[in-house]
Amino acid sequence: xxxxxxxxxxxxxxxxxxxxxxxxxxxxxxxxxxxxxxxxxxxxxxxxxxxxxxxxxxxxxxxxxxxxxxxxxxxxxxxxxxxxxxxxxxxxxxxxxxxxxxxxxxxxxxxxxxxxxxxxxxxxxxxxxxxxxxxxxxxxxxxxxxxxxxxxxxxxxxxxxxxxxxxxxxxxxxxxxxxxxxxxxxxxxxxxxxxxxxxxxxxxxxxxxxxxxxxxxxxxxxxxxxxxxxxxxxxxxxxxxxxxxxxxxxxxxxxxxxxxxxxxxxxxxxxxxxxxxxxxxxxxxxx
Amino acid sequence: xxxxxxxxxxxxxxxxxxxxxxxxxxxxxxxxxxxxxxxxxxxxxxxxxxxxxxxxxxxxxxxxxxxxxxxxxxxxxxxxxxxxxxxxxxxxxxxxxxxxxxxxxxxxxxxxxxxxxxxxxxxxxxxxxxxxxxxxxxxxxxxxxxxxxxxxxxxxxxxxxxxxxxxxxxxxxxxxxxxxxxxxxxxxxxxxxxxxxxxxxxxxxxxxxxxxxxxxxxxxxxxxxxxxxxxxxxxxxxxxxxxxxxxxxxxxxxxxxxxxxxxxxxxxxxxxxxxxxxxxxxxxxxxxxxxxxxxxxxxxxxxxx
Numbered sequence: 001x002x003x004x005x006x007x008x009x010x011x012x013x014x015x016x017x018x019x020x021x022x023x024x025x026x027x028x029x030x031x032x033x034x035x036x037x038x039x040x041x042x043x044x045x046x047x048x049x050x051x052x053x054x055x056x057x058x059x060x061x062x063x064x065x066x067x068x069x070x071x072x073x074x075x076x077x078x079x080x081x082x083x084x085x086x087x088x089x090x091x092x093x094x095x096x097x098x099x100x101x102x103x104x105x106x107x108x109x110x111x112x113x114x115x116x117x118x119x120x121x122x123x124x125x126x127x128x129x130x131x132x133x134x135x136x137x138x139x140x141x142x143x144x145x146x147x148x149x150x151x152x153x154x155x156x157x158x159x160x161x162x163x164x165x166x167x168x169x170x171x172x173x174x175x176x177x178x179x180x181x182x183x184x185x186x187x188x189x190x191x192x193x194x195x196x197x198x199x200x201x202x203x204x205x206x207x208x209x210x211x212x213x214x215x216x217x218x219x220x221x222x223x224x225x226x227x228x229x230x231x232x233x234x235x236x237x238x239x240x241x242x243x244x245x246x247x248x249x250x251x252x253x254x255x256x257x258x259x260x261x262x263x264x265x266x267x268x269x270x271x272x273x274x275x276x277x278x279x280x281x282x283x284x285x286x287x
Numbered sequence: 288x289x290x291x292x293x294x295x296x297x298x299x300x301x302x303x304x305x306x307x308x309x310x311x312x313x314x315x316x317x318x319x320x321x322x323x324x325x326x327x328x329x330x331x332x333x334x335x336x337x338x339x340x341x342x343x344x345x346x347x348x349x350x351x352x353x354x355x356x357x358x359x360x361x362x363x364x365x366x367x368x369x370x371x372x373x374x375x376x377x378x379x380x381x382x383x384x385x386x387x388x389x390x391x392x393x394x395x396x397x398x399x400x401x402x403x404x405x406x407x408x409x410x411x412x413x414x415x416x417x418x419x420x421x422x423x424x425x426x427x428x429x430x431x432x433x434x435x436x437x438x439x440x441x442x443x444x445x446x447x448x449x450x451x452x453x454x455x456x457x458x459x460x461x462x463x464x465x466x467x468x469x470x471x472x473x474x475x476x477x478x479x480x481x482x483x484x485x486x487x488x489x490x491x492x493x494x495x496x497x498x499x500x501x502x503x504x505x506x507x508x509x510x511x512x513x514x515x516x517x518x519x520x521x522x523x524x525x526x527x528x529x530x531x532x533x534x535x536x537x538x539x540x541x542x543x544x545x546x547x548x549x550x551x552x553x554x555x556x557x558x559x560x561x562x563x564x565x566x567x568x569x570x571x572x573x574x575x576x577x578x579x580x581x582x583x584x585x586x587x588x589x590x591x592x
Contacts, residue, residue: 128302130523135530136548136564140313143552143560220429227431228534228549240431247435247538251443261432268427 016205019281026277029270036267040086049077051084052235062255070255072245081237082259088238089264092153093219099157100218101211104164105203109195111165112172123169126162134159135221142230152231156218164214167206175202205282213275216268223264239264292580299572306568307357310561311350353561362562367554373562376547381566383453384536384543388528390463395470395524400517402471403478404510410483418475425472430531434465434538451540462539466531470524474517482513515586522575529567 020026044051054074063070069078111122138155145151175181176199184194219239225231226240234241239260246257328336337343341352356363362373406418438461442450449458485491486509494504533545540546544563551559 128305135533136567137309137313139548139552140310140560140564143555216427223429224431224530224534228537230549230552243432247431250435250439254439257432257435261428261436265424265428265432268429269423272423272427 016281023277025273029273033270040083043083044080047080049080069259085237085239085242089219092222093215096153096157096218097211097214100160100214104161105168108165108168109172109199112169113195126165130162156221160214164210171203172199209279216271295576310564363558365559367556373558380544380547391466391528394467399471399474400478403475404482406479407482422472422475425468430465431534437461453541462535466535477516481516485509485512521578525574526571
């Protein structure tokens with residue numbers, strides 16, 4: 001997005017950036033999210049504790065000056081575990097969203113641009129999939145083909161593209177009637193080139209908004225799976241795994257539930273606020 | 288109307304077939320059989336087991352047999368609960384899951400719609416911000432976090448409600464609430480948006496212009512129109528509640544379908560897992576159909592003939 005803001009003044013992107021900067025909730029969310037991300041990426045290296053190092057003196061102890069977030073039932077430093085878990089949750093959320101964007105944009109742009117029977121067929125598939133309890137299929141995949149993080153982000157991405165496809169199709173339908181697309185057609189540009197050069201770049205606004213809103217959804221799914229014991233597995237950890245462990249011992253050690261839950265909820269909050277802010281900034285109709 | 292219903296029902300058949308086919312082949316292609324984790328059995332016994340469950344036949348033959356059985360309502364024997372058929376387990380768990388899910392849905396629509404309307408009518412006031420803040424919290428904090436915290440506070444610290452199990456209204460309060468919260472939040476946001484749009488519409492101005500009281504304008508005209516997006520959302524909401532019930536039943540130890548599903552998934556109970564997926568897919572497709580058929584009752588602009 002930054003390179004786009006270098007465009008001449010009063011471009012739609014410049015307007016959008018200005019509007020976004022005025023949205024306090026979105027700006028604060030972006031700062032908090034940035035801090036959480038930095039902490040997750042660099043924190044584990046700086047903390048001086050290993051993910052699986054056991055402090056035999058301190059098993060399941062509340063927060064103190066050595067272990068800021070306390071320790072878990074195996075005497076492992078909870079701060080490092082929460083930050084490392086955040087790496088996995090954030091990385092999976094972003095990776096799966098990229099998969100969803102890739103499938104959704106291609107699918108929706110093709111359906112919208114080609115129209116006719118192909119459109120009907122493609123959107124019928126979306127309708128069919130929409131009606132299914134797709135989390136159940138992800139669970140099936142995870143259980144029967146192993147709880148592999150790569151499979152997990154592909155599976156989560158593969159079930160999160162439906163809204164994207166619908167939005168992109170709608171947008172494409174209105175774009176393809178515009179003059180610059182007609183001009184490209186008149187000059188004999190091949191379909192693939194028109195879609196790639198003229199349609200997709202003009203879809204960036206809604207796609208960015210929707211991708212921002214898909215990331216928290218995917219993180220939520222991942223935590224949901226991990227909570228049930230069907231997602232990320234030991235020795236790796238994620239916020240869902242930590243929340244699951246914490247909820248089993250919360251009577252004796254509430255901090256084990258509290259810290260990962262606060263991190264997860266804060267991240268989801270921020271992403272939702274940023275998504276809403278972007279939508280308001282890029283779609284000024286309502287304001 | 289009836290021909291529309293018949294057509295929609297007919298188009299649901301291929302969808303259900305797709306579901307069955309994907310579920311069937313996905314599970315059969317997966318590594319590991321249902322008897323793998325048991326202690327080693329002699330090969331003759333293993334062969335007998337496989338023959339008893341028709342696992343020695345070619346995949347296509349198994350598939351055709353399975354399809355035929357489903358048509359007669361027989362989902363086959365469970366691979367784990369040896370003395371039970373999957374249909375029995377489903378019949379056993381469904382009433383419980385349905386009570387849980389239906390209560391959560393009623394609660395979600397009632398509270399969500401009321402709160403969303405309030406927020407829209409008092410736009411940019413404290414009530415609006417409070418409702419929308421609460422709704423954002425409901426969306427951002429997942430129910431597997433809310434449920435343990437509610438249990439800890441209300442069930443353990445204050446000991447007002449039972450922390451798990453099923454039977455009696457007391458047992459239902461926490462799980463129903465935990466299941467409904469994310470849907471309440473979504474419906475409140477949805478209602479607020481559609482209500483704000485409706486309040487700007489010409490027919491509301493007309494209603495006011497002809498001297499209708501504000502109360503009659505809102506309840507008679509605005510709410511009815513604002514409810515339409517909520518009505519369309521009932522399908523996805525059902526799917527959301529069914530998915531949520533899996534984790535809620537697990538947390539509260541409720542013997543419903545969701546728990547069978549997780550147990551079945553962890554045990555590689557092929558027939559049980561497939562039974563649950565197919566059962567829920569059919570249920571969701573039928574509920575979506577019902578919503579579509581009811582839609583013209585609320586929106587006279589839509590006709591099905």
